[in-house]
Amino acid sequence: MSRDPTGFLKEEYEQLVSAALDWRIHVLNGPSQPWCQVEGKKVLMFCSNNYLGLSTHPRVQAAAIAAIQSHGAGSGSVRPIAGTMDIHIELEERLARFKGAEASLVYQTGFATNAGLIPQLAGEGDLIVSDELNHGSIIDGVRLSKADKAVFRHTDVEDLERVLNDAEAHSTAYRRILVITDGVFSMDGDIAPLDRIARVGHDHGAMVYVDDAHGEGVLGTGGRGIVDHFHLSRDLVQVEMGTFSKAFGVVGGHVSGSKDLRNFALNKSRTWLLSGSHPPGVAAACLAAVDVLEKEEQHVRRLWENTRRFKKAMGAAGFDIGRSETPITPIIVGDSGKAKRLSDRLFELGVFALPIVFPMVAKDRARIRTIMNAAMTDSDVDFAIDAFVKAGKELAIV
Ligand SMILES: *Cc1c(COP(=O)(O)O)cnc(C)c1O
Numbered sequence: 001m002s003r004d005p006t007g008f009l010k011e012e013y014e015q016l017v018s019a020a021l022d023w024r025i026h027v028l029n030g031p032s033q034p035w036c037q038v039e040g041k042k043v044l045m046f047c048s049n050n051y052l053g054l055s056t057h058p059r060v061q062a063a064a065i066a067a068i069q070s071h072g073a074g075s076g077s078v079r080p081i082a083g084t085m086d087i088h089i090e091l092e093e094r095l096a097r098f099k100g101a102e103a104s105l106v107y108q109t110g111f112a113t114n115a116g117l118i119p120q121l122a123g124e125g126d127l128i129v130s131d132e133l134n135h136g137s138i139i140d141g142v143r144l145s146k147a148d149k150a151v152f153r154h155t156d157v158e159d160l161e162r163v164l165n166d167a168e169a170h171s172t173a174y175r176r177i178l179v180i181t182d183g184v185f186s187m188d189g190d191i192a193p194l195d196r197i198a199r200v201g202h203d204h205g206a207m208v209y210v211d212d213a214h215g216e217g218v219l220g221t222g223g224r225g226i227v228d229h230f231h232l233s234r235d236l237v238q239v240e241m242g243t244f245s246k247a248f249g250v251v252g253g254h255v256s257g258s259k260d261l262r263n264f265a266l267n268k269s270r271t272w273l274l275s276g277s278h279p280p281g282v283a284a285a286c287l288a289a290v291d292v293l294e295k296e297e298q299h300v301r302r303l304w305e306n307t308r309r310f311k312k313a314m315g316a317a318g319f320d321i322g323r324s325e326t327p328i329t330p331i332i333v334g335d336s337g338k339a340k341r342l343s344d345r346l347f348e349l350g351v352f353a354l355p356i357v358f359p360m361v362a363k364d365r366a367r368i369r370t371i372m373n374a375a376m377t378d379s380d381v382d383f384a385i386d387a388f389v390k391a392g393k394e395l396a397i398v
Contacts, residue, residue: 026038048371092106128142135213164179183212223293330356
């Protein structure tokens with residue numbers, strides 16, 4: 001009897017289910033906005049990356065519709081062949097201006113940016129140095145590289161220096177060194193000390209690459225991101241990567257820096273070269289989102305007002321809200337089961353926020369990860385606080 005070649009599918013899935021590590025998909029019946037329908041129930045959305053509510057901004061929606069009408073539903077090709085339309089170029093020029101960079105390049109997603117670009121920036125004979133808590137797409141990009149790899153302790157600049165000093169003592173000198181960090185870390189909401197990382201990188205002749213997926217639309221003047229937040233020169237942070245899938249409210253990855261970086265990236269990144277380009281509606285929606293960020297500064301201001309209101313009340317109520325400095329606020333409860341029960345109870349009370357448990361965070365650091373939204377009113381924020389306090393008391397968390 002021959003063995004079933006697909007038996008592992010069910011087996012491995014069932015192992016995940018029995019360890020409670022499987023993903024149960026939550027379906028939204030309609031747009032992602034503060035009050036939305038999840039599994040048919042009206043709840044306050046507290047775990048979306050759509051920080052500024054731009055996914056339902058009228059100008060962003062209208063731009064997508066207009067571009068579908070003028071340019072079609074799909075682009076017809078990959079960017080280097082016949083899939084670059086005027087909207088794609090306009091978006092890149094607008095983004096570069098927004099970022100204050102010489103040039104930008106847009107990829108299909110942030111994941112495709114990291115997976116496509118990182119292995120080209122450093123290869124055989126090079127070294128990549130990465131923060132231990134960097135995002136999975138960075139980890140995969142690093143894995144695709146033939147470079148030597150080293151990690152430094154989370155946000156620990158002295159440890160980064162140690163790694164770079166060790167690299168200098170390496171028997172054969174490295175050709176290039178690439179230092180990579182998230183800008184804002186998505187599990188704890190803490191900010192990378194990019195000013196100090198950039199300085200140390202510079203002193204060791206390394207390139208510095210920041211993934212600002214959670215900093216864009218949040219940090220810096222008008223949401224320009226972490227490089228602007230620290231007023232850093234592009235001579236110190238040469239590669240600023242980001243995504244349109246979070247605060248910009250659409251989808252797409254991007255990288256900003258010098259014209260040389262853009263030319264290099266588009267000629268070398270296999271994800272960019274070999275995968276279809278954004279549909280016109282996506283590119284136009286991204287362009288409109290950049291325009292909204294430039295013209296309507298109230299969204300970023302409102303995001304921070306809501307963030308301060310929430311953190312202040314949650315801290316005062318006795319919750320452990322960690323070391324976040326951003327609109328990502330973890331509500332740390334410790335035990336995984338407790339985090340799941342809290343999430344379930346919050347859902348019953350009308351707040352949608354998911355638990356983050358081991359292995360995504362340490363076993364005793366299970367949490368509900370909340371993400372603030374600029375489109376919430378004061379009373380929406382207060383509704384969430386009340387639900388947390390009620391559920392927290394019932395579960396003896398506060
Ligand atoms: C979400 C995220 C990405 C992936 O971006 P997508 O555009 O959604 O693929 C990359 N890096 C970080 C730090 C992220 O948070």
